[in-house]
Amino acid sequence: MSVHEAEVAFLQLFEQLEIQRKPPKNRFPLLKLPRVVLLECIEHLDVLEIIIFSLLSKRAKSIVKRIHWNLLEIHLISTEQGPQIWLKLPTHSRVEWIIQYNKEKESSVYPVFESRVEGPNAFYHLFLYDNGIEDVKQMVEHICEVFHSPICGIRIFEESLIEWIIKFQPRIQYVSIDDKVIASSKKLDHALKNLKVTEHFHLGIVAIDETFQIAEPIPFSALSIDNSYWITLPSILNGVNSIIRLYDSKLTPKDINTILKAWQLGFKLRNLEYLEINTTPLPGFDGFTRESHKDLNLTESDRSDSRPSTV
Template sequence: MENRARFRFLSLHMVAIQEVLNILEPFDYINFSQASKRCRKLSTVKKPYKVFILIKDSPEILTNTDPILYGVRWTKEKEKDATRGDRPYPDQYHEIRVNCFENPLDSMKELYLYARSLMGIEIGFLAFRMSDFKGQCREIVDRIRSTFRGIHNLQINGKDQQQDELQYILDNMKYNCRLEILATTIERLPLKIPETIKQLLIDNGSWITLDYLMSLKMSTIELWNTNLTNEDMNVIFKSWMEMRSLQNLKSFEINLSNRGDFVEAALKDISYKKRPSITGRYSSYIREGPFEVTRKDGRMATIAVCEYPSEFFVAMRPQPPV
């Protein structure tokens, strides 16, 4: 067979090289950077990526590159090594390559640290699946907490987990904006949540009391499956209006246990105005309201009964401060 001259990619002009590198998917880009010292040097100019990290038995890293999310999954299953998979969604497509390693979690950490040193990766989202670790959550947290720092959004999943293990994750992972607790615990006891985060979502809030809710400092609060009543809502609204709690609030949503007497019970002894229908993101969800209330410093908020997709909830939206 006739020998063909090799295409000398690195001999191209710097602008041409960068144009080619910019169209590579992130993990091919990383592979290129590992080919030689010069390739590594050329690769350090790429802009940072935000990544999604899934901590589970077969951990994954996904890059936030719309409309396609490229990812790597690590597994112990040898038959899946060097395979590719996909997860199609209505408005997005995930392309996953699978690598087999004896210790998937440590291998993922190694790639993450290299990628972070190469292009300044930021963690937009980290999900922790407690059910995959069967009582070893503390050990897993100790192995990853020094590596995965500055997490924007932390999500914790798992059914009937140990309370102390969930609390250990909350106390030791470093997250700075949004916390989503989708996990349930056997004990169903209140959780200690950092006051420094801005947004909180609790999906299984049967343990949430009125006093616990009133002590929260976040600007965005979403609580579901609580046992709080319309009478409790009345206390919450009055407390906000009298500037006794929830002073940082920008958005508040909570499941509605009884729609029938919402106005009579939740708005009892509260001065409000019925506003015309509004437009925007939540307008199609509104089933009753919106009602406008005014805090004693003059700041207003709207309160509405909403439905999505088939569950009723209350939405409160204070106006931005002037």
Template sequence: MFPLLLLDPVSCENVLNQLNPYELLKFSLCSKISNLLARNVAVKVNDSFSLDIHLDESYSIGIQYETSHVFEYFSCRSNTIHNMLGDSSIVSKSVEHGKLNGNGPSMFHTSDEKNVETYWEDEVVGFKLLIEYVMNLYDKPIDILYFHKTDSLKSIEILRWINTRQGSIRFGHVDLCHVNSDHTLSRILDQIKNINELDLVMFPGSEFIKNDTRRYEFEELTITNGYWVTLPRLVDMNCHILNVSGTELTNYDVNSFLKMWINGELDKLKLMTLNILEVDILKIMEGIQYLKKRNYSGES
């Protein structure tokens, strides 16, 4: 038994309060009792850190936290057990009934670089268990999603599972440039509808541009390489804040859009930034009443 566990509850908690989130994670992996103690402490300080997940060439969940006014970060990554290196510092743990600290086999490896490597027969199943463990430990939802150059089908499964665990994700940077299938692209877009602030990059093909009729409704939506954003699709982007660059929209398109906005067809939209090929302010404002103002900046 750890000497720490021989202390009275108040003294034990005072000691654990000195640990940062990374140290709490390592302590929680020691036993079921240590996991319970770590959770009790983490819940009281979880306002000072956030969780993010990375779906890219590997799958990881990261924790950012602040200590002495300095932001620190560590991540826990899921790997297949077949990729495990012969490392004597890797510790075998068991995982039971779908929960870490009791069911297995899985493998854990921690390093001085504040990274935790986990190894599973199925890395997707393992990553789900890893996410669940970290979320339960810190009593925090996923705050940020990074999606880039990943196995699309596996990531769709992970996203669908996350969406059953929490109602929304605060921010997402989603790069779909590697997705060549319109069907797969549509499936991924279906799984990121619950992101509040979405930064989206994609290169859809002509068939997707012609046939896709989805509504893009977010608190804030930022699109780069927006060549695929036609006028009908722009009207379907009923967001509070909308930023679109790289479009092929015309002055006539923008004029039509502004008239629809003024007539209340986009009830959510409050602020918009739109980049178009050429700007002719007279054509854009044709038929619209407006007040001409000049703003000056800099020293007089």
């Protein structure tokens, strides 16, 4: 968002577009207010108003940064309509502010504001013209700096975001990488070694050589891996994961049996709380379940959705 766009957006928020048609002497000199009064005014702005105000000038940004804001929850995602930045405050649990990038209108129409109410929840949208991913990155960095808040979660929908998030903020709670964003084993290895995911990591389909495998553990607490043919037995046994979900796995019944035995004995996989392995048995191989459960004293689930009361 340029300075001019920020000025237009700020005026739109306060329904003062007619000021643009008045002589400069009739405009309200907001930045000329005494500092105490100015800070008091800024503290009563909402999240989008604060962001837009901080984009007006370097001085405006400097003033906003002096205020001690509540920690802002920041998520960068993508939808069919384009990239979105989702913002929430812990003090406003039913309110979300969304910066949406798209090209549905002529560029001259932007910025556009919309709001909607769904039951007890309120959503405030700021629509900006999508000039490319660099604008989105700069906006996220700006918001993090202004509110002194880290990014909570990111959906990586194009490859350039991997290197950007590694350099800007490698330690992050939630990471999801879309299908075929990673197109080489080198890029996959780089992402797994340099991202520090503290909560949940999801990886979609990777467009890499099907002979590629890893033996090292993935050092994230919770994993969901689509097309996980490249994850091997040592990678799981030596891990410290609490949740593992593997889809389209190539693990054999013997591999699964080894994992379950190690988990049951407690020498390995001590942090593991939940394990799901989705695999396709070989045609005609009816003993898949029998071999994977061999020599295990298992209790069949009653398929109840309620929380178990016994171990």
